[in-house]
Amino acid sequence: MSRASDRAYTQIRGMILSGELAPGAPLREEQLAESCEVSRTPVRDALRRLEAESFVRRNESQRSYVADWSLDEMEEAFLLRAMLEAHAAKRTAARISWDQLERLKSINKSIFQAISKETPDIPLFLDLNRQFHAIILTASKSDRLANMLTKLIEQPVVLRTALQYDRENLLRSHHEHEELLAAFARRDGDWAEAVMTSHIRRAFHAYADAHKRGSEDGRDGLAA
Amino acid sequence: MSRASDRAYTQIRGMILSGELAPGAPLREEQLAESCEVSRTPVRDALRRLEAESFVRRNESQRSYVADWSLDEMEEAFLLRAMLEAHAAKRTAARISWDQLERLKSINKSIFQAISKETPDIPLFLDLNRQFHAIILTASKSDRLANMLTKLIEQPVVLRTALQYDRENLLRSHHEHEELLAAFARRDGDWAEAVMTSHIRRAFHAYADAHKRGSEDGRDGLAA
DNA sequence: CGAAACCCATTTGTATACAATAAGGATGGA
């Protein structure tokens, strides 16, 4: 991909995910151009991409803002994600290779290590978790649209939610992954589908609870 | 929306849907700019939008082409669409207003008229069909993501498939709409969900059959 | 003859200047 446009994309995306640019914050092309050290052209390009991925929104007069998802919208996103990933998991159970299964096992072992430290390594957990789900999606052989849809909802959701996790939730997540692996190993699509559904549904409630607590404290629950 | 960029978007999209630009055809920015009577800048903007909506694809070296969906990809799209719209139909059964229900009835009556003529009015059917599904989606109150997802898969699929319909398929479609209306009227979400699933599943097979026939004839089955 | 490297034409990417539009504040009238 092209140098400048890609740098702008990566940098702006990073600033959003890190919280440097808070949800709802206005995004001015010229300012971003300066901070990315490119001209407005690649910045505009990056903003369109980020908009397509739901990281950025534009108001009626074409001004851009960091996307700010309401709890209802988050629930919708989780619901759809649950549907699609559960479907992917069902397909994966029928298609997964020995090699892929081993990789999943290995990743989940690393997840356990990451969250078992005295202070859980959340960034590492996030990355491993992302890898875990990505392998399942690949194995489902429903690449094209599944990827599109995941791109649409995975990052805005996943990358912000695990920040809410306490150790209990992290351990539950790990355990659910184990159950998924068992379902895959037995080629039981219905089981895998059901586990994935509850896995994501629980993640939503963990998010919603944290969000509620955050609101009561006057915080947004999303801060890094 | 902005004048030039919007004109380019509308025009290019129209050329793709009308078949003037065939699936797989290369899209050169300068040529499109000339044909739309704008500069390359708004054309590039339009291409990015069309790419986000899956009307256009780009290869590894950033060249753009009219999207050309394989039968497998079509099946994936139909599968996902069936899942999402069935979900929407279920929600709609619980939420639909009297007014919305009446509008659906009225539209389906018009559909019957459109397809009952000596030569069925396909463009009219397409438009009414689109309206019908749009109302259900609106009534599902799952606007944001459902709309995003539908935008992603509805046009490339729907707008090309009904062209394959013979009168029998059109009448079946009308009948399934009637059954949906019955499910809505009785607030039976599970019924609505099931009807919608088979409605879309059948549409896929109608498409696949026509596509197969088209291939055997050496045509692509998508011609206008 | 085959393959690899090079060169030229075509196409996309980027920067910049200028035009159009929207937001916010100042001004004036009721």
Place this chain on the structure above:
DNA sequence: TCCATCCTTATTGTATACAAATGGGTTTCG
């Protein structure tokens, strides 16, 4: 004082020139 309107300024949209990269064809060397 309040509201409407105008004006200023900030921000995005568009055109254009030029830079970079890609593809295809030709040449050259083994």
